[in-house]
Amino acid sequence: MLLGALLLTACGEPPRVDQRLIILGFDGMDPVLVQQWMDDGSLPNFQKLATRGEFQPLATSNPPQSPVAWSNFATGTGPGKHGIYDFLRRDPETLLPAFSISKSIPPQQFLSLFGMELPLDSGEIINRRIGTPFWSAIEEQGGRSTVLRVPVTFPPDPIHRMLAGMGVPDLIGTQGTYTIYSTRPIAGSETSSSRSVRLRPNREGHIKTFLVGPAHPLRPQAPALNTEMLLDPQGEKVRIRLGDSDVQLAAGEWSDWVSVSFKYFGPASVKGIVRLYLLQAYPQVQLYVSPIQIDPRNPVVPLSSPPDYASEMAQRFGLYHTIGMPEETWSLNEGHLTDHAFLEMERTILHERENMFYDALDQHDSNVVISIFVQTDRIAHMFYRGIDPQHPLYEETDDEARQAIHWIYTEADRVLGETLNRMGADDRLIVLSDHGFAPFRRAVNLNRWLLDEGLLVLEKGQKESPIGFARVNWAQTRAYALGLNSVFINRRGREAQGIVTEDEAGEIKQQIISSLPGLLDPDSGLPMVREVFDGAVLYPGNGNQDAPDLVIGYEPGFRASWQTTLGGVPNSLADDNKKKWSGDHCITPEAVPGVVFTSFKPVIPLDSLQDVAHYAKQYWKVSP
Ligand SMILES: [Zn+2]
Numbered sequence: 001m002l003l004g005a006l007l008l009t010a011c012g013e014p015p016r017v018d019q020r021l022i023i024l025g026f027d028g029m030d031p032v033l034v035q036q037w038m039d040d041g042s043l044p045n046f047q048k049l050a051t052r053g054e055f056q057p058l059a060t061s062n063p064p065q066s067p068v069a070w071s072n073f074a075t076g077t078g079p080g081k082h083g084i085y086d087f088l089r090r091d092p093e094t095l096l097p098a099f100s101i102s103k104s105i106p107p108q109q110f111l112s113l114f115g116m117e118l119p120l121d122s123g124e125i126i127n128r129r130i131g132t133p134f135w136s137a138i139e140e141q142g143g144r145s146t147v148l149r150v151p152v153t154f155p156p157d158p159i160h161r162m163l164a165g166m167g168v169p170d171l172i173g174t175q176g177t178y179t180i181y182s183t184r185p186i187a188g189s190e191t192s193s194s195r196s197v198r199l200r201p202n203r204e205g206h207i208k209t210f211l212v213g214p215a216h217p218l219r220p221q222a223p224a225l226n227t228e229m230l231l232d233p234q235g236e237k238v239r240i241r242l243g244d245s246d247v248q249l250a251a252g253e254w255s256d257w258v259s260v261s262f263k264y265f266g267p268a269s270v271k272g273i274v275r276l277y278l279l280q281a282y283p284q285v286q287l288y289v290s291p292i293q294i295d296p297r298n299p300v301v302p303l304s305s306p307p308d309y310a311s312e313m314a315q316r317f318g319l320y321h322t323i324g325m326p327e328e329t330w331s332l333n334e335g336h337l338t339d340h341a342f343l344e345m346e347r348t349i350l351h352e353r354e355n356m357f358y359d360a361l362d363q364h365d366s367n368v369v370i371s372i373f374v375q376t377d378r379i380a381h382m383f384y385r386g387i388d389p390q391h392p393l394y395e396e397t398d399d400e401a402r403q404a405i406h407w408i409y410t411e412a413d414r415v416l417g418e419t420l421n422r423m424g425a426d427d428r429l430i431v432l433s434d435h436g437f438a439p440f441r442r443a444v445n446l447n448r449w450l451l452d453e454g455l456l457v458l459e460k461g462q463k464e465s466p467i468g469f470a471r472v473n474w475a476q477t478r479a480y481a482l483g484l485n486s487v488f489i490n491r492r493g494r495e496a497q498g499i500v501t502e503d504e505a506g507e508i509k510q511q512i513i514s515s516l517p518g519l520l521d522p523d524s525g526l527p528m529v530r531e532v533f534d535g536a537v538l539y540p541g542n543g544n545q546d547a548p549d550l551v552i553g554y555e556p557g558f559r560a561s562w563q564t565t566l567g568g569v570p571n572s573l574a575d576d577n578k579k580k581w582s583g584d585h586c587i588t589p590e591a592v593p594g595v596v597f598t599s600f601k602p603v604i605p606l607d608s609l610q611d612v613a614h615y616a617k618q619y620w621k622v623s624p
Contacts, residue, residue, distance in 0.1 A: 014144060014160075014365040019426040021620050022361070023370040023612070024419055025150070026412050027066055028377030028585060029433035031057045031595045037409055045416040049431065049597045057593035059608040060435040062538060063485035063551055064589045066377065067101050067166060069434035069609055070151040074133035076613030080539030080547065083130040084152060086483035088565060089546050093496045095469055097482055097566050099175060100546070101152050101167040101324075102127050125155050125301060127167065134613040135159055135368060138620050143367035146360045149353060150372045154324060155302050160366055162305040163313070163356065166374075168324035171272040171292040171300070172214050172224070176323055178331050180279075181209060181229075181287040186336075193330060199231070205282055207231040211242065213262035213292060214270050225262035225270065233282045240276060240287070249278035254344055257319040259295065271295040273319055277341050288337060293322045313356055320352040327378035333581045339401045342382065346375050346408070354415060361422045367620050373415065379408040380437045384583025388439040390557075392576045423599075432612060433594035440584035442521060443561035443577050444528050444554065446481040447569040449519065455479040455508065458569065467566035475499065478508055479549075482567050484560050484586040486548030487512065487532075494545070505549065509534060512550055521558070521574050528558045528574065530588040553588030560586065 038047045049055070061069040061079070063086065071084040079085045089100040103126050129152050135145035136157050144160040147153065154167030170176055179195045180186050186196040201207045209229050216222040230241040237248045243260040255276040261269040272292040279286035294300055296310040296319065303322055304310035314320065326349055331337040337345075350373070357371040385393040386402035416431060423429060447465075450456035457476035458465055465471035469480065474490065474497035481487045489505045492498040500508065513532045521528050531553040539547040552560070559577075563570050585592040596606050603619065606612055 025372035027374040030436035053598040075131040080541035146366040166324040429599040438556035465569040
């Protein structure tokens, strides 16, 4: 820190840096696809980089999930040290699933006044990742770091410049809850995070409805805040009045950003921004409203370091998606958005990220500049059905959707080209991904298998259980699956109703490790699991006691069902995946390595995500 201060010039401006380490991440970029498209000439900039420096597969984390992998990258350690094991963790007390990346601690002290609860402290939001990320270590050595949208960076680290990524909630505190307004009833699903509102037009077609916002900040028991929305027919279009916006949309059109404010006391309000997408015009109106994003001009929680960087970006480049996972994968999966609308949204998000990244590069004020683009991952998840002839939805996938993954790889190539153009002779570049991709054709109901094995027991007379283990008999259950790859033992002294002793736990683990890889898909006869890993071996340390007892390494083509991730026990062992979420990587890590490209010959081998952190920490100052 002291050295950093000394480096400031007399006028307070940081000196120009011409020898930078630039790290450009493309989440989920797959070595096989990238090689195939380099070979056919689709990715000239990647090809150029591979010839100039090095290109090889990069070992991913176990399990190969983005929050785990990017935490390996940030800290140079593994899950046993940084404490992120899966997208989801469970509360051993309630056994309910929770988001594993961040948690908010509500204000502890309130003053009751006029029927309101006035918080005396502001509460706290905590990044659950443990350890020092390498960009902070570099600042401790006197360098300056710019870090844009790396997953698991919320709340932002106090460094030279950071914009938080995966982990930033929407305005109502979830990881993204959208709303569908419709004159007809809308089907939802058990695992959906959407809201649907039924519209009732009057004889002229006029509709008055509301957008429901965050909880009342001063009266937690009161109904959530809301703001009015008016819809009227306008020729072929729909006129929508929301917040201070008055917009007209035709079917198949996205709106620009709409500012909304939720008043709660006198002039005091909570501010957010949304985008609208008109699915259908009159007479059967159907309107999609995006998750309410925190307004970067007026953020209710810190989005950046320094805190005003988020609003400066909004002033210079316009409003942008602030939520940690802005790609509305779930609305596409539920059929609430079209392929085309989804791809338009990705285009918008990509350009927002590009503006900020190029601007950060042009500042020349940081020794390390890191930016992660996640669009490569989201599009591969949602459009793998277009390149996998064995996927149940392959036949019905149209041309635009078939081209989507190729398109986003060529966009990545374009971003790489822009980056290379902005680099000086002394800059070094690392391009990497956190994991690759595999098809997702069959969904495995792992809790069903545990039930069949007698390790999980339902309440008397029950044949299945909805999510959240609603009908599980914990007094007789010895193992349960939750999250994308995790299995836990119902341990005495750890789980609230735990029954398994330490000795028994070892036997149960061995039983699962030896029998699950032999389990065949009842439909195809193919093995569904390649390997089961022992959490105690994988994760020495386990400082926060969140580590799963077992990690399931599925075969390519298979993955945990959505019900499994949230603690559901359906009737069947495996089902066809008929959802658009058709590619995945939460399987055995050896089948889904990432990639690494360098513009130079590195002095230490870069074989894993951790190696990149060690390289950056050691060699940020000297080349190479
Ligand atoms: Zn992914």
